[in-house]
Amino acid sequence: xxxxxxxxxxxxxxxxxxxxxxxxxxxxxxxxxxxxxxxxxxxxxxxxxxxxxxxxxxxxxxxxxxxxxxxxxxxxxxxxxxxxxxxxxxxxxxxxxxxxxxxxxxxxxxxxxxxxxxxxxxxxxxxxxxxxxxxxxxxxxxxxxxxxxxxxxxxxxxxxxxxxxxxxxxxxxxxxxxxxxxxxxxxxxxx
Amino acid sequence: xxxxxxxxxxxxxxxxxxxxxxxxxxxxxxxxxxxxxxxxxxxxxxxxxxxxxxxxxxxxxxxxxxxxxxxxxxxxxxxxxxxxxxxxxxxxxxxxxxxxxxxxxxxxxxxxxxxxxxxxxxxxxxxxxxxxxxxxxxxxxxxxxxxxxxxxxxxxxxxxxxxxxxxxxxxxxxxxxxxxx
Numbered sequence: 516x517x518x519x520x521x522x523x524x525x526x527x528x529x530x531x532x533x534x535x536x537x538x539x540x541x542x543x544x545x546x547x548x549x550x551x552x553x554x555x556x557x558x559x560x561x562x563x564x565x566x567x568x569x570x571x572x573x574x575x576x577x578x579x580x581x582x583x584x585x586x587x588x589x590x591x592x593x594x595x596x597x598x599x600x601x602x603x604x605x606x607x608x609x610x611x612x613x614x615x616x617x618x619x620x621x622x623x624x625x626x627x628x629x630x631x632x633x634x635x636x637x638x639x640x641x642x643x644x645x646x647x648x649x650x651x652x653x654x655x656x657x658x659x660x661x662x663x664x665x666x667x668x669x670x671x672x673x674x675x676x677x678x679x680x681x682x683x684x685x686x687x688x689x690x691x692x693x694x695x696x697x698x699x700x701x702x703x704x705x706x
Numbered sequence: 707x708x709x710x711x712x713x714x715x716x717x718x719x720x721x722x723x724x725x726x727x728x729x730x731x732x733x734x735x736x737x738x739x740x741x742x743x744x745x746x747x748x749x750x751x752x753x754x755x756x757x758x759x760x761x762x763x764x765x766x767x768x769x770x771x772x773x774x775x776x777x778x779x780x781x782x783x784x785x786x787x788x789x790x791x792x793x794x795x796x797x798x799x800x801x802x803x804x805x806x807x808x809x810x811x812x813x814x815x816x817x818x819x820x821x822x823x824x825x826x827x828x829x830x831x832x833x834x835x836x837x838x839x840x841x842x843x844x845x846x847x848x849x850x851x852x853x854x855x856x857x858x859x860x861x862x863x864x865x866x867x868x869x870x871x872x873x874x875x876x877x878x879x880x881x882x883x884x885x886x887x
Contacts, residue, residue, distance in 0.1 A: 562805045562835060562865050618829065622803055622868060623755050648871075660754030685755055690801075690871050 516540050517586045519675070522599040529655035529665040529685070531600055532678035536671060538637060543582055544673055548639055550579035551612050551698060564621045566688075569612040572700070583700065584610060587635065587675075596704055600679050602632050603706050610702035615649055616695070621688035623654060623662065626703070631680045633704040638670035640697050645669060648692035651676060654685040670699075708739050712779070720783040729836055729844045730857040732783060737820065737853035749797055758804035760866070765793035765880040767820065780816065780884065784857065788816055788884040798832050798869040798877035806837050806863035814859045814886050822878040823848040830873035838862040848877060857886075 518540040525533045539547065556567035572580055586592070588608035597605045615621075626634050636651070643649045650669050654662040662685065670676065678684055680703065691697060710716060711734055724732045749763035770776055771793045780788055798804075819834060826832070826848040836844040836856050846854050858864065869877055 562803075562867055565868075618831075618870060618872070620868060622805070625756065654755060656755045660757065662753060662755040662759075690868075692871065 516543050516582070517592065522595055522677070525599050529653055529663075530679060530681060530683040532653065532676065533599060534668065534671075535675040535677065536673070538673055538675040539583075539586060543579075543586065544639075546579040547583050547700075548698075550577055550583075551639070551700070554612060556612070556614055563624060565619045566621065567614040567616065567619075571609070572611050573609040573702070583637075584608070587637065587700075587702075588704070593704060596633055596677060600633060600677075602679065605632060605704040605706065607705045608635075608702055609705070610700055612698065612700050615688060615691050615697040617691050617693065619697075620690040623652075623685050623687040625682060625684045626680045626686070627682060627684075630705045631703040632706050633677055634680050634684070634701075635675060635677050635704065636670070636699045636701040637675050638672065638699055640670075640695065640699075641672040642695055643670055643697060646693065647695050648689045649695070649697040650689045652687045652689055653678075654687075656683070656685050707779075708734075708736055711737065717782045721785055724784055724855070724857075727844075728841050729838050729862070730784070731836070731844055732855045733846065733849075734853040734855070735849060736851050738851060749795065754808070756805070757808040758865075760802045760804060761797040761799070763795045765795050765882065766822065767880055768793050771818070771880065771882040777884070780818070780855065784816060784855065786816065786857070787887040789887055791815070791883045791885050793880060793882040795878070795880050796866065798866055800869055800871040800873045800876075802877075803868040804865040806835065806865045808865065809863045812858070812860065812863070814857075816884040816886060817854075817856045817858055817864055818882040818884065819846070819854040820880040820882075821849055821852050821854070822880070823875065824850050824878075825875045826850075826877070827873075830870040830875075831867050832869040832873065832877040833867050834864065834879075835867055836862065836864045
């Protein structure tokens with residue numbers, strides 16, 4: 516079950532985003548982490564990224580994943596997310612799990628794909644620090660494409676980060692510099 | 707230039723090897739003789755977020771790449787009629803990158819890259835990638851003194867992959883583009 520009842524005020528700079536701490540209650544958190552640990556992950560790499568990803572979790576039938584999918588995407592939470600961002604009605608979510616190990620990264624991109632309105636990532640690794648890498652960096656970009664790092668978000672365990680997808684939503688996952696496993700459940704709210 | 711690459715029998719072999727690749731390419735190690743080339747580029751950091759971040763300057767060996775002798779050598783080993791278009795020196799330090807889609811508007815061409823990178827480790831990334839639809843990508847790891855020659859069609863792409871923040875050196879290369887006439 517969700518522990519978080521409300522969404523804090525959305526920050527506007529460099530683009531609308533918000534961090535919801537203590538998203539899941541401890542029982543659900545344990546169940547979800549156990550379930551994710553039991554999945555298989557495939558190594559994926561391209562010019563843009565290097566990470567391990569699960570199968571698409573949007574439609575699989577698994578007790579803990581079903582609970583998580585409801586917690587992230589039931590109608591009452593979707594309404595709260597839409598209201599917080601002042602967005603149009605959110606009809607559905609998709610989701611997958613990702614693990615970043617030593618040397619993995621995701622370079623700056625804006626997430627824009629038709630239908631994506633709000634991006635989310637639920638962070639499930641306790642030991643992330645500035646030194647380990649794995650921060651979520653958010654950028655302002657000039658018209659010429661020069662970036663300015665606005666904030667380097669070190670994701671807290673059990674925090675949910677939400678941001679509005681637009682041509683301004685430049686972000687990256689910084690390279691993992693130590694031997695940790697950065698586990699997230701990530702996806703998008705769709706219109 | 708390494709005299710070995712100028713022998714007639716070598717040129718003919720290189721041409722055969724070049725034409726045999728799914729993405730036509732040649733990699734010529736120890737291309738220049740000696741270690742006399744000093745890399746002292748007058749570089750400027752250039753960034754287009756989501757496309758590239760790197761330092762750019764004039765090619766260190768600009769005169770070589772523009773010379774009729776080198777163009778003639780390229781014509782012999784590729785069998786193509788080539789015209790020099792541009793040359794640059796690129797440096798990639800920890801955190802720098804270029805992405806494949808930065809070349810979306812490119813025409814067919816021959817890309818030449820001469821590697822000045824010293825003391826490099828594979829796990830630091832920074833390798834060159836060449837991509838063509840429906841074909842396996844061509845990966846070229848760093849190798850000081852080697853010359854890479856790749857034929858790319860319109861729609862084919864190339865980039866220098868993300869360089870790790872753990873890198874204790876930097877990627878350094880001259881990259882030259884020749885148009886195929």
